[in-house]
Amino acid sequence: NAGVTQTPKFQVLKTGQSMTLQCAQDMNHNSMYWYRQDPGMGLRLIYYSASEGTTDKGEVPNGYNVSRLNKREFSLRLESAAPSQTSVYFCASRYQGSLGETQYFGPGTRLLVL
């Protein structure tokens, strides 16, 4: 199992450019999440998808859109990037079962908006 994978690993954008961050999980989890992490801070929830076909806003959704393409894939789109969106973006998927309900994280995408 690869777990949660994210592409790209790094990206530099100019203000106003758009891009899509890709996330995929091979653990057959229903729920997936996008977080951002700013320097020296904890993660904040941008959007989540409780199951295939559904998406909902988290704590900081402004400037982002998401697509739950299928059970495996959950993408995050920046339509018009702003310097305030410079951050590290983490995707996660959630296991729920007899062993608990842990979220597993990908390695992150480091985004710099100039």
Add this chain to the structure above:
Amino acid sequence: GESVGLHLPTLSVQEGDNSIINCAYSNSASDYFIWYKQESGKGPQFIIDIRSNMDKRQGQRVTVLLNKTVKHLSLQIAATQPGDSAVYFCAESRGSARQLTFGSGTQLTVLP
């Protein structure tokens, strides 16, 4: 708004000593708590979790304690090793979507 916070931003311990990392939470509706470890340049890695109907849970070299009366979590690491150096986050989960709210993290440094 309600949040999860940590008491200390940094902690230095000698190799072989025990480490204790503390966390305060403010939302009494949270029913599930998790500790994550994050090494530089990597995503958060699950360490241990605890449900609100428990006071203590033990893993391999780690123990989580939950005090619901004062809304306090702690992570104890026994015989701390250099590989334990990282930022540790507590997170609380609640709601139907099980969203995580993270604290700001504690940097643990293990001294030789």
